Amino acid sequence: MSMFLEELVVWRETTKEEYAVTDRINIGRAARCSTIAAALFVGLASSAMADVKVGMITTLSGGGASLGIDVRDGFMLAVEQSGNTDIEVVIEDDQRKPEMAVQIADKMIQSEKVDVLTGIIWSNLAMAVVPSATAQGKFYLSPNAGPSALAGKGCHANYFNVAWQNDALHEAAGAHATAEGYQNSFILAPNYPAGQDALTGYKRTFEGELSGELFTKLGQTDYAAEIAQIRASDADSVFFFLPGGMGISFLKQFADNGIDLPVVGPAFSFDQGILQAVGDAALGVRNTSQWGKDLDNETNAAFVASFEEKYGRLPSLYASQGFDTANLLLSAMASADVSDQEAFRAALKAADFDSTRGDFAFGSNNHPVQDIYVREVIKEGDVYTNRTLGVTLTDHGDVHAADCAL
Amino acid sequence: MSPVLIAEQVLNGVQSGVVLFLMAAGLTLVFGVMGLINLAHGSLFMVGAFAAAGVASATGSFLLGLVAALAAAAAAGALVEVLVLRRLYAREHLDQVLATFALILIFSEGVRWVFGSFPLFLDIPTALSGTVSLPGGILYSRYRLALIATGLVVALGLYLLIAHTRIGMQVRAGASDREMIAALGVDIGRLYTVVFALGAALAGLAGALVGAIQSVQVGMGEPVLILAFVVIVIGGIGSIKGAFIGALLVGLTDTLGRLFLPPLFALFMDSSAAATVGSSLASMSIYVLMAIVLVLKPSGLFGART
Numbered sequence: 047m048s049m050f051l052e053e054l055v056v057w058r059e060t061t062k063e064e065y066a067v068t069d070r071i072n073i074g075r076a077a078r079c080s081t082i083a084a085a086l087f088v089g090l091a092s093s094a095m096a097d098v099k100v101g102m103i104t105t106l107s108g109g110g111a112s113l114g115i116d117v118r119d120g121f122m123l124a125v126e127q128s129g130n131t132d133i134e135v136v137i138e139d140d141q142r143k144p145e146m147a148v149q150i151a152d153k154m155i156q157s158e159k160v161d162v163l164t165g166i167i168w169s170n171l172a173m174a175v176v177p178s179a180t181a182q183g184k185f186y187l188s189p190n191a192g193p194s195a196l197a198g199k200g201c202h203a204n205y206f207n208v209a210w211q212n213d214a215l216h217e218a219a220g221a222h223a224t225a226e227g228y229q230n231s232f233i234l235a236p237n238y239p240a241g242q243d244a245l246t247g248y249k250r251t252f253e254g255e256l257s258g259e260l261f262t263k264l265g266q267t268d269y270a271a272e273i274a275q276i277r278a279s280d281a282d283s284v285f286f287f288l289p290g291g292m293g294i295s296f297l298k299q300f301a302d303n304g305i306d307l308p309v310v311g312p313a314f315s316f317d318q319g320i321l322q323a324v325g326d327a328a329l330g331v332r333n334t335s336q337w338g339k340d341l342d343n344e345t346n347a348a349f350v351a352s353f354e355e356k357y358g359r360l361p362s363l364y365a366s367q368g369f370d371t372a373n374l375l376l377s378a379m380a381s382a383d384v385s386d387q388e389a390f391r392a393a394l395k396a397a398d399f400d401s402t403r404g405d406f407a408f409g410s411n412n413h414p415v416q417d418i419y420v421r422e423v424i425k426e427g428d429v430y431t432n433r434t435l436g437v438t439l440t441d442h443g444d445v446h447a448a449d450c451a452l
Numbered sequence: 453m454s455p456v457l458i459a460e461q462v463l464n465g466v467q468s469g470v471v472l473f474l475m476a477a478g479l480t481l482v483f484g485v486m487g488l489i490n491l492a493h494g495s496l497f498m499v500g501a502f503a504a505a506g507v508a509s510a511t512g513s514f515l516l517g518l519v520a521a522l523a524a525a526a527a528a529g530a531l532v533e534v535l536v537l538r539r540l541y542a543r544e545h546l547d548q549v550l551a552t553f554a555l556i557l558i559f560s561e562g563v564r565w566v567f568g569s570f571p572l573f574l575d576i577p578t579a580l581s582g583t584v585s586l587p588g589g590i591l592y593s594r595y596r597l598a599l600i601a602t603g604l605v606v607a608l609g610l611y612l613l614i615a616h617t618r619i620g621m622q623v624r625a626g627a628s629d630r631e632m633i634a635a636l637g638v639d640i641g642r643l644y645t646v647v648f649a650l651g652a653a654l655a656g657l658a659g660a661l662v663g664a665i666q667s668v669q670v671g672m673g674e675p676v677l678i679l680a681f682v683v684i685v686i687g688g689i690g691s692i693k694g695a696f697i698g699a700l701l702v703g704l705t706d707t708l709g710r711l712f713l714p715p716l717f718a719l720f721m722d723s724s725a726a727a728t729v730g731s732s733l734a735s736m737s738i739y740v741l742m743a744i745v746l747v748l749k750p751s752g753l754f755g756a757r758t
Contacts, residue, residue, distance in 0.1 A: 107561075108671055111569040237731050245724075259723055260714070261731040265675060267666045270464035270596065271710045277591070278457040294571055294667035302576060302593050302665065304583040323571035323667055 097132045098384045100375070101154035102165035103147050103175065106139035110290060112319040113167045113364050114139070117189045119357055120368030121164070127352065128376050136160065142167075144174040151175045155182055161384045162187060164371055167364075169193040169212060169240050180204040183387065185394070189371040190364060192413065194243060198449035201411040204387075206394050208371040210336055211413045211444035212240055215312035216247030216287060218334035218418035222438045223252050223283055223310055230257040232281035232307075234272060236288065237261035244287035244312070250445070257281040262288070267295045273303050283307060289314040294323050301327035308332070313432075316423055318362035321430035328423045328430060336414070337366045337403050338421050338434035345400040360431060366402045373399040409443040411450035418442050453715070459590050461711045462704065467596045469703025470603025474658035475676055476683040476695040477610060478651025484690020485627045485647050488537060489545050491552040493655055493680065494673025495559035500525040500656025501663035501672060502563055505574040514577035518660050525656020526649040528559075533648040538641070556674070564670050571669040574660075599661055606654065607696050614692055623647060627690055682738055686745045688755025697753060702738050709737035 102121065105114035118137060125133055136158055140147040147166060154160045162185040166172045172191035179186050180202040188196075192211040196202075223231060233248055233256060235241035245259065257279045260272055273296075276284060284307050288296050293315030300309070313335035321328055339350050339360060349369055353361040361369075377399035382389040397408050409415045418439040421432035479493050503524035508517030532555060540548045580595040614620040622643055625633045634640045659673065666672070683702050687694025714730030721729065745753060 107564075111564075111670075112571070115569055237728060237735075242728070259727050261727050263731065263735040267662075267672070267675070268464075268468055270467065270593075271461055271707045274457055274460045274464065275711070278454060291571060291667040291669050291672070294669075295665065298576075298667075299593075299665050302581055302583075302595060304591065319570045323573045323669075325573050325575055 097134060098162060098375070098379055099158065099160045100133060100135045101151070101158060101160035101163045102135055102137045103140050103150050103154070103163065103171075104137070104165035105142045105167050106137075108142050110142050110167060113190070113290075113317075113362075114165070116317075116319065116362045116364035117165060117167065117368035117371075120353065120361060120365035120370075121189065121372040122368075123349075123353055123356060123365075124369045124372035124376065128373075130376055130379070132379065133376070137165070140166070140171060142171070144171050147171040147175050148178075151179055155179065155184060161185065162375060164189055164375075166191055170238075172196065176205055177202070185384075185390070187371050187375060187394075189367045193239070194444075194446050197411050197413050197444055198446035199451075201446075201450035201452055203391055203412070203452060205412060206374070206408065207413045208374055209367045209414070210416075211446065212243050213247035213250070213444060213446075214336070214414075214418060214439075214442060215314070215334045216244045217251045218420070218438045218442070219285055219310045219312055220248040220251030222332060222334060222420050223248075223285065224254065225438065226283075226308070228252075228283035228308070229254040230280060230282045231285050232256070232258040232260075232276045232279050232283070233285045234258075234260040234262060234288070235286065236264040236266070236292065238264050241287060248285050248287075252285075262292075264292075266292060269296045269299050272296075273300055273305070276300075276307070277303065277305050281307060284309045286311050287314065290320070294320055297324045297327045297331070310334070313337075313363050313421065316421070316432060317364065318360045318431065319364075321423060321432075325430065326425075329425060331423045332435070333421050333423070333432070334418055334438060335363055335421055335432070336416050336418050337363045338419055338432055340432075340434050341402070341404060341419075343400075343402070343404045346402040346404070349402045360429065370399070370401050370403070370406070373401070405441075409447050411444075411447040411452055413444055413447065415441050415443045453711075456588065456590055458711070459588060460592060461707050463590070463592055463596070463600070465704035465707035466700060467600050467603075467703070468707060469700035470600050470607075471658050471662055472676070472679055472683055472703055473603055473696050473699035474606060474654045474661075475680040476687070476699050477606075477692055478654045479677075479680050480684040480687065480690055480692065480695045481623070481647055482651050483684065485623055486537075486541055486644055488541060489548045489552065490537070491549060491677065492532065492555035492559060493651070494675075494677030495556050496525045496529055496652045496655040497659035497662075497673040497676055498563060498670065499528050499559065500659030501574070501668045502567055502572065502659075503656065504660035504663055505572040505668045506567070508574055509572070514575075514664070517574065518657065521656045521660035522653045525659070526653035529652020529655075530645055530649040532652075533645050537648070538644070541644075560670050567670075569670070571667045574663045574668050576664045595665065602657075602661065606657070607692075610692055619643075619646070679738070682742050684752075686742055686752055688749075688752030691752070691754040694752055694754030701741065705737050705741050706734070709734040713737070 104117055105111055138150045163179050164187040167190045169191040173193055176186050185204045188207040190209050192207045192209055197211045233245055235244045310332045313333050316333040378390055378393035382393035384390050395408055397406055403416055407415045417437045420435045420438045422435050424433045482488050482490050500521035504517035504521040507520035508514050540551055576595045580598050582594055583591045584594050586592055622638050683698040684695055687698030713734045714727050717726035717730040
């Protein structure tokens with residue numbers, strides 16, 4: 047029987063790899079046809095700007111699909127609104143598997159000949175794809191993952207992060223907890239690199255003591271044991287980083303246990319897609335984010351309205367990041383040719399686009415320098431969402447920039 | 453570490469064991485009686501949770517949601533048995549694994565197609581929300597207490613069904629010699645469908661009960677499925693009693709391991725490193741338990757066959 051289980055595991059892995067979903071958006075197909083058409087006329091007309099081909103590798107199936115779908119929808123919304131026909135987007139599903147992402151990236155670079163890659167949600171997938179893509183002279187624009195390795199020693203002139211360095215929102219949470227006057231935090235995160243970074247980030251800015259520090263299993267769904275330990279501790283606040291379904295489970299169970307402690311966390315457990323599944327348990331929780339749907343600027347108001355109109359749901363921070371990524375790329379395309387790497391790099395670095403976050407600039411390591419806000423979960427009618435309370439970190443960069451040679 | 457905390461963690465261990473039992477009971481019945489390895493058992497867990505969430509949000513009643521979960525999972529189970537699995541009983545285990553793995557993919561994408569990619573909401577009924585004080589000053593979640601009670605009632609019911617009813621007798625006979633029982637005039641095909649639907653309903657019930665305190669999302673069944681396999685390997689394949697004892701052992705080992713191992717390592721390491729190492733070892737603890745049981749009793753604690 048145990049032999050069988052082993053075989054089963056090996057077999058499952060191999061079969062899932064073969065089960066690849068290819069998802070191409072019609073825009074891509076239409077654009078490809080127009081590329082062919084354009085190629086026929088290449089002798090007749092000489093256009094000023096060459097087409098840019100974008101390869102988007104993101105998670106569209108399995109547990110983390112809602113994040114990838116939001117990034118994709120935000121990105122495609124910006125492309126559609128620009129009316130720019132010189133951009134072609136090829137989209138494929140990485141199923142949240144590093145090996146899958148690497149295969150897709152190789153295919154996109156070698157046979158599809160893309161100029162720019164984007165879309166990856168998870169840090170471990172980004173680490174598998176980004177260094178080799180940039181080494182082959184491709185541009186990579188990250189709409190979500192920001193592992194510290196790519197912000198410090200491993201930074202690259204062709205790698206731009208349009209979301210945040212991983213530590214940023216956790217540092218903001220620590221700063222917020224300090225500002226609130228919390229003395230004793232109980233902190234927990236899953237036992238994997240991004241989880242360890244999260245606790246490190248929080249500890250970097252939190253000035254109080256820790257009454258407990260716990261690592262949970264990645265993908266854990268029952269937190270009764272951890273919650274009992276929080277109750278037994280002398281904590282006056284709880285910080286947690288549990289993205290996706292893990293956060294839903296934790297919050298529901300925490301709320302049902304009658305512990306009356308303030309909770310802070312990064313926005314990943316409070317995004318628009320998740321909140322409806324948490325319900326009342328999330329009400330009043332403070333979370334940190336570089337974006338909120340009520341941020342007061344014209345670009346954001348237009349984005350939120352058009353996203354809701356097109357997709358019938360409110361955008362999440364992931365959707366805003368996808369939208370900003372596409373607009374950054376479009377702004378660079380308007381002023382430089384992608385085949386002129388030097389000029390295109392400078393055009394990206396200028397970040398001359400209207401961000402949904404208001405001010406947006408790149409630091410020396412091509413990671414954002416931006417304000418991070420504190421938000422509170424509220425209920426608007428029947429919909430749970432976030433209200434921005436204020437700025438907690440102003441023009442916040444990251445500590446890893448010091449290790450970057452750029 | 454206070455006795456209250458330890459007592460609360462023991463309750464948590466029992467609670468997670470009892471939910472695991474609901475999953476493992478169906479799996480072990482199907483494996484024991486029909487000799488079928490059903491990887492899609494986790495999908496039935498998911499179907500139950502989604503049915504409960506869908507019906508509960510439409511009607512506002514958790515109880516109706518539970519009924520829907522039982523009905524949907526049993527119906528899905530019976531359908532799958534009649535359409536697919538019936539053709540696989542005579543085939544070898546690898547063929548069964550292949551077919552039921554395909555069913556996982558079909559169920560997952562089917563559920564995504566119907567309900568979308570975003571997690572659904574299922575809340576604890578108001579009557580069961582909040583905490584109760586138990587003797588000794590333990591504050592414990594009322595809902596989790598209800599889970600323990602439900603699991604024990606189901607376990608008792610299953611025991612009575614298997615040990616004291618005619619259909620239970622047929623199930624036990626089918627497990628030991630299916631040709632003979634068919635020769636005695638029992639409609640073995642119908643018996644298999646009934647057993648499979650029963651197992652599926654239990655998985656659906658577990659999904660709905662757990663869905664109220666976790667997130668109802670596509671793929672939620674697979675991690676539980678792996679634990680359920682560990683349980684039936686420990687308990688002995690085909691034994692309901694083994695599944696019950698095995699589930700409690702797994703639940704307690706997992707919960708208490710998470711409680712005791714990190715502080716144990718903190719005695720001789722700094723706290724961050726101890727938290728990392730301790731929690732890594734804690735997540736291995738149930739597999740270590742399984743390995744020990746397999747070394748001492750290769751057919752499991754109550755297993756009749758190897």
